[in-house]
Amino acid sequence: MSIEIKEVKSLADRKAFVDVQFSIYKGSKFWVPPLIKSEIKSIDPEFNPAFEFCDSKFWLAYKNGNCVGRIGALINHPYNEKMSEKIGRFTRLEFFKDKETVEALINTAENWVKEKGMNGIRGPLGFSNLDSQGLLVEGFDHLPSIASVYHHPYYYPYLEDMGFEKENDWIEFRLFHENAIPEKVLKINEIVKQRYSLQIRHFKSYSEIQLYTQRIFKIFNEAFDELPYMHALNEKMIEFYSSKYFKMINPDFVKVIEDKEQNIVGFIISVPSLSEAMQKAKGKLFPIGFLYLKKAMKSPKVIDFFLTGITPGQHGQGAAALLMTELHKEVIKYGVEAVETTGMFESNVKAIQNWKNYPHMQHKRKRCYIKIF
Numbered sequence: 001m002s003i004e005i006k007e008v009k010s011l012a013d014r015k016a017f018v019d020v021q022f023s024i025y026k027g028s029k030f031w032v033p034p035l036i037k038s039e040i041k042s043i044d045p046e047f048n049p050a051f052e053f054c055d056s057k058f059w060l061a062y063k064n065g066n067c068v069g070r071i072g073a074l075i076n077h078p079y080n081e082k083m084s085e086k087i088g089r090f091t092r093l094e095f096f097k098d099k100e101t102v103e104a105l106i107n108t109a110e111n112w113v114k115e116k117g118m119n120g121i122r123g124p125l126g127f128s129n130l131d132s133q134g135l136l137v138e139g140f141d142h143l144p145s146i147a148s149v150y151h152h153p154y155y156y157p158y159l160e161d162m163g164f165e166k167e168n169d170w171i172e173f174r175l176f177h178e179n180a181i182p183e184k185v186l187k188i189n190e191i192v193k194q195r196y197s198l199q200i201r202h203f204k205s206y207s208e209i210q211l212y213t214q215r216i217f218k219i220f221n222e223a224f225d226e227l228p229y230m231h232a233l234n235e236k237m238i239e240f241y242s243s244k245y246f247k248m249i250n251p252d253f254v255k256v257i258e259d260k261e262q263n264i265v266g267f268i269i270s271v272p273s274l275s276e277a278m279q280k281a282k283g284k285l286f287p288i289g290f291l292y293l294k295k296a297m298k299s300p301k302v303i304d305f306f307l308t309g310i311t312p313g314q315h316g317q318g319a320a321a322l323l324m325t326e327l328h329k330e331v332i333k334y335g336v337e338a339v340e341t342t343g344m345f346e347s348n349v350k351a352i353q354n355w356k357n358y359p360h361m362q363h364k365r366k367r368c369y370i371k372i373f
Contacts, residue, residue: 002100003061003062003063003068003100003101003104004061004062004063005059005060005061005062005104005105005108006059006060006061006062007057007058007059008043008057008058008059008060011040011044013058013060014040014043014044014058015036015040016060016067017040017043017058017060017070017092018034018036018039018040019036019067020060020067020068020069020070020094021033021034021094022282022283023067023096024069024094024095024096024152025150025152028150028152029143030140030141030142030143030144030150031150031279032143032144032146032150032275032278032279033278033279033281033282033283034278034283035278035281035283035284035285036283036284037285038244042131042244043058043072043092047240048127048240049234049236049237049239049240050127050128050131050237050240052236053076053077053078054074054075054076054077054127055074055075055077055116056072056073056074056075056091056127057072057073057074057112058070058071058072058073058092059071059072059105059108059109061095061101061104061105063098063100063101068095068096068098068101069093069094069095069096069098069101069102069105070092070093070094070095070105071090071091071092071093071094071105071106071108071109072090072091072092072093072109073088073089073090073091073108073109073112073113073121074088074089074091074126074127075088075089075113075116075118076089076127076128076231078231078232079229079230079231082231085120086117086118086119086120087118087119087120087121087122087370088109088112088113088116088118088120088121088122089113089121089122089123089124089125089126090106090109090110090121090122090123090124090125091123091124091125091126091127091131091132092124092126092132093105093106093123093124093135093155095155097152097154099158102158102159102162103158103162106159106162109121110371110373114373118373119372119373120370120371120372120373121370121371121373122167122368122369122370122371123135123368123369124149124368124369125229125368128230128231128233128237128241129224129227129229129230130233130241130245132149133149133170133229133366133368134148134149134170134343134366134367134368135149135151135155135156135159135366135367135368135369136149136150136151136155136156136364136365136366137156137169137365137366137367138363138364138365139172139363139364139365140152140153142174142363142364143275143276144275144364145273145275145304145305145340145342146248146271146273146274146275146278146304147271147304147305147306147342148172148340148342148343148364148366149366156367156369159369160369162371163371164369164370164371165369165370165371166367166368166369166370167228167367167368167369167370168228168345168346168347168367168368169345169346169365169366169367169368170343170344170345170346170365170366170367171343171344171346171352171362171364171365171366172340172341172342172343172344172362172363172364172365172366173340173341173355173360173361173362173363174338174339174340174341174360174361174363175338175339175340175341175355175358175359175360176337176338176358176359176360177328177331177332177336177337177338177339177358177359178358178359179332180332181325181328181329181332185321185325186325188318188321189318189321189322189325192317192318192319192321192322193322196259196314196317196318196319197259197260198257198258198259198265198319198322199257199258200255200256200257200322200326201255201256201257201258202251202252202255203251203252203254203256204251205251206246206247206249206251208251209246209249209251209254210242210246212256212264213238213242213246214235214238215264216256216264216267216269216309217233217238217242218264219264219265219266219267219309219310219311220233220307220309221233222309222311222312223309223310223311223312224309227345228345228368229368245271245306248271248274248293248297249269249271249306250271250272250297250298250300252330252333252334253269253270253271253272253303253327253330254267254268254269254270255267255268255323255326255327257314257319257322257323264311265310265311265313265314265319266308266309266310266311266314266319266320266322266323267307267308267309267323268305268307268308268323268324268326268327269305269306269307269308270303270304270305270306270327270339271303271304271306272296272297272298272300272302272303272304273296273300273301273302273303273304273340274293274296274297274304275302275304276296277292277293277295277296278292278293280292281293299334300334300336301335301336301337301338302336302337302338302339302340303331303334303336303339303340304339304340304342305339305340305341305342306342307342308320308323310323320351320354321354324354341355343364343366346365
């Protein structure tokens with residue numbers, strides 16, 4: 001039976017695009033469902049401001065009348081202009097184990113970006129670096145953070161069979177904290193704060209964090225500017241991601257470093273792990289999903305790194321270690337057992353070394369693939 005490809009155009013199509021994941025991962029112990037309403041909005045031009053600077057299309061695959069997969073394709077014009085290249089992206093690829101299905105989906109995305117004048121395609125990548133990115137290639141028996149991804153082990157071999165090659169890998173760690181911070185570390189941190197006239201900003205509420213949002217993302221744009229697939233977020237995108245992610249933050253796990261002029265020079269944003277709570281919620285906040293999330297927020301046993309950024313001028317001057325120590329204090333206070341890092345490019349040796357200063361395991365790997373036409 002041949003595969004029917006249908007373009008996503010209506011609200012019903014967007015719902016089907018989100019819902020098919022729940023069928024594909026039914027029974028999985030490790031897949032973390034998204035919030036359905038939020039996911040629908042992320043592919044709706046009415047809600048996601050990324051559509052203002054990205055061309056995109058989304059498709060569903062049907063076989064025997066059943067939805068069996070999905071894919072999106074997009075062209076991030078600001079990034080292509082920044083890099084002087086013409087490469088499209090495929091995004092949100094999901095499918096049942098079937099060669100015919102994945103080939104139909106990939107070919108549809110490839111043909112569309114070719115029609116748009118592109119000479120290659122890479123992915124999975126989203127609209128920005130804060131969108132879904134990477135395909136899991138290692139770590140299939142580990143629960144991902146809500147800032148990461150999970151895929152079935154059969155996904156990546158299909159892509160490689162279709163001529164896709166590795167472009168970049170992200171690796172993820174689980175850190176195991178010690179029950180006390182060495183006195184030597186605390187002394188060094190005090191020296192760093194005094195030498196560079198730095199102070200730590202703590203928060204008690206989401207409303208306090210909101211006052212710093214624009215400034216935090218300014219540092220984010222500066223700190224991540226040279227990373228692959230990164231382009232600066234504009235004010236609309238900052239507002240979009242703040243609304244999507246920051247409401248799930250426990251203020252105790254957010255730390256900001258300011259200099260003597262109260263300029264932000266670094267930040268770390270972590271969240272109580274919501275992965276198990278999201279599994280219990282099954283994609284819905286109501287009627288009881290929000291109760292699982294609320295409980296996870298108050299008494300976490302695992303926390304997830306979400307974002308960390310240091311201004312270029314502060315690299316190598318102890319700001320990163322200072323942030324880690326402040327977060328470590330909260331980890332001890334809450335009785336947290338482990339910390340999940342976000343994906344780091346495997347080439348980012350200096351940043352990775354920070355994690356290796358703690359008891360750890362490197363347990364997951366995501367990959368961005370590329371194919372040049």
